[in-house]
Amino acid sequence: MKPLTVIISHTFVCKLAPVFLLVSTALSAPEILRNVNNNNFTTQQNDENFNSTKHIPSLNISHLNWQILDKLSFEDGVALENYKAPYDIPKRYMYYLGGYNHENLPIWIIKGSEWDIVEGVRKAQTAELEIYFMQMAQRFIKSIPARSTPDNPVTKAVFLVDFADLQYRQVIHLPTVTFATGMLSAAAHLIEKYVGGAYVVNANFATRILVNIVRPFLEGIFSKVFVYGNDKAIWMPEILKVFPKNSIPAWYGGEKGYKPVEVYG
Numbered sequence: 001m002k003p004l005t006v007i008i009s010h011t012f013v014c015k016l017a018p019v020f021l022l023v024s025t026a027l028s029a030p031e032i033l034r035n036v037n038n039n040n041f042t043t044q045q046n047d048e049n050f051n052s053t054k055h056i057p058s059l060n061i062s063h064l065n066w067q068i069l070d071k072l073s074f075e076d077g078v079a080l081e082n083y084k085a086p087y088d089i090p091k092r093y094m095y096y097l098g099g100y101n102h103e104n105l106p107i108w109i110i111k112g113s114e115w116d117i118v119e120g121v122r123k124a125q126t127a128e129l130e131i132y133f134m135q136m137a138q139r140f141i142k143s144i145p146a147r148s149t150p151d152n153p154v155t156k157a158v159f160l161v162d163f164a165d166l167q168y169r170q171v172i173h174l175p176t177v178t179f180a181t182g183m184l185s186a187a188a189h190l191i192e193k194y195v196g197g198a199y200v201v202n203a204n205f206a207t208r209i210l211v212n213i214v215r216p217f218l219e220g221i222f223s224k225v226f227v228y229g230n231d232k233a234i235w236m237p238e239i240l241k242v243f244p245k246n247s248i249p250a251w252y253g254g255e256k257g258y259k260p261v262e263v264y265g
């Protein structure tokens with residue numbers, strides 16, 4: 001399976017970070033991305049929102065926790081958005097905004113089997129990983145209102161998670177299971193509040209073990225979690241009932257030449 005083409009490279013995002021920050025109140029993320037793709041940011045730099053001496057808040061992790069993640073102060077929110085995880089974490093744990101479903105819920109896509117959480121735990125990177133996952137959750141939450149209207153309010157996001165070739169060693173490493181279930185437990189209220197559905201494809205034996213491990217932490221949404229095995233002929237028609245073809249990559253049944261809206265990693 002070919003990895004997804006990353007439309008914004010990491011360094012590109014880094015270079016633009018101050019501009020992103022300062023316009024973030026004025027533009028929604030897809031607009032920023034469209035402008036980036038059009039090389040249209042000189043107008044932003046020259047506009048009155050741009051102030052190169054404006055204070056960029058630094059991250060104070062003692063202000064962060066899963067309980068209040070969706071209620072952070074403006075400064076803490078900006079600081080979390082601006083967080084640059086070390087150890088190549090973004091490249092190791094990628095996620096992307098694929099598009100929007102028929103009800104305008106944002107669709108976030110994750111290749112779950114490529115997230116080697118065991119490696120992060122073994123290398124004692126859990127503190128940074130947890131901040132990174134909080135930042136990711138913050139992006140999920142912030143993406144929700146993008147296409148919301150007063151008549152058709154959007155309050156949740158949907159997820160497509162691919163566990164192709166998940167390895168058994170990933171789900172039996174006890175410190176990793178403890179770390180992951182600890183986070184899930186702390187984030188359970190956010191999951192219940194903001195997850196409108198999760199579609200798991202290419203679930204193998206290891207994935208089924210994983211699903212049984214996390215089941216108690218996802219009680220509130222389990223009726224909205226759909227787990228499909230490796231048989232593309234079975235899951236693809238089901239996926240296509242829920243996800244428009246222009247919102248998912250071709251290998252899930254989407255259009256050829258598909259481009260995600262935003263890629264993180």
Ligand SMILES: *[C@@H]1O[C@H](CO)[C@@H](O)[C@H](O)[C@H]1NC(C)=O
Nearest residue numbers: 027034035038040041043044
């Ligand atoms: C460039 O960005 C500005 C500010 O967001 C916007 O008003 C303008 O329409 C954009 N121009 C193009 C050609 O996309």
Ligand SMILES: *[C@@H]1O[C@H](CO)[C@@H](O)[C@H](O)[C@H]1NC(C)=O
Nearest residue numbers: 048049050051052053054055
């Ligand atoms: C730019 O930001 C600094 C620090 O926040 C502030 O003192 C200054 O007045 C701002 N300048 C403009 C033009 O907004």
Ligand SMILES: *[C@@H]1O[C@H](CO)[C@@H](O)[C@H](O)[C@H]1NC(C)=O
Nearest residue numbers: 057058059060061062063064
């Ligand atoms: C972080 O926040 C705590 C509580 O508000 C404060 O006591 C501490 O000084 C802050 N640390 C930094 C480095 O700003």
